[in-house]
Amino acid sequence: MDQILFVDACMRGEASRTRTLCQDFLTRYTRLHPESQIIRRDLTAADLPVLTGDLACRRDQWAADQRDHPLLTPAREVAGADLILVGAPYWDLSFPAALKIYLEWASTLGLTFAYTPQGEQVGLSRARHLVYITTGGGPIAGANLGFDYLRAWGAMMGISNAHCVMAENLDVLGSDVGAALDRARGDIARLVPLLVP
Ligand SMILES: Cc1cc2nc3c(=O)[nH]c(=O)nc-3n(C[C@H](O)[C@H](O)[C@H](O)COP(=O)(O)O)c2cc1C
Helix, strand or coil: CCEEEEEECCCCHHHCHHHHHHHHHHHHHHHHCCCCEEEEEECCCCCCCCCCHHHHHHHHHHHHCCCCCHHHHHHHHHHHCCEEEEECCCECCECCHHHHHHHHHHCCECCCEEECCCCCEEECCCCCEEEEEEECCCCCCCCCHHHHHHHHHHHHHCCCEEEEEEECCCCCCCCCHHHHHHHHHHHHHHHHHHCCC
8 A cells, every 4th residue: 555645834724725735636646546545744733843963863873773762753654655745835935944843853864864885875765756835925936945955855865756836926916826726736637647656
């Protein structure tokens, strides 16, 4: 059974337009792959602690000792996912801080990446695709720093394909928000069949 990890950083919850697009993606994807199981990681409560130096040392020790710990869950879910969907609004040129905290916890040596004896870094996630969905109050293209970061992070985890769907200018006076979201829904409809598990 395929596992879809939905990392939900849509901080406005039910009011979030980004989340609406994520739901559209999940509906289409599961229609095509009904055997898929969705694991939703809700970041809106921001209940993961900031990774301090001390916590980073302890985290590395838990992973090295192959211990179970709730704070290793982000790394384990990234390692075990077949597809990762990240939903995040365009905040201050990238994405909400809760997502960065999640990604730091997920980037755990020995669980999501490792080094070969030659010192080469290899990713350990079994996911083949990372899909990033975002919406912006103004323009995003040309400064899509959140997606640039996620794509590089995914490559570090071993995820070779990254895709971005976005809707821009949603808070610009007079802009046709419905049309912008419909365009993004069209992009999702075209993307989903390309995502071979
Ligand atoms: C804290 C915060 C920071 C934001 N930063 C930006 C920004 O840097 N550039 C921009 O175009 N819009 C920015 N916006 C507007 C959001 O990107 C826009 O409203 C987006 O559609 C929100 O997504 P949502 O409906 O999923 O919450 C910001 C909004 C908030 C609340």
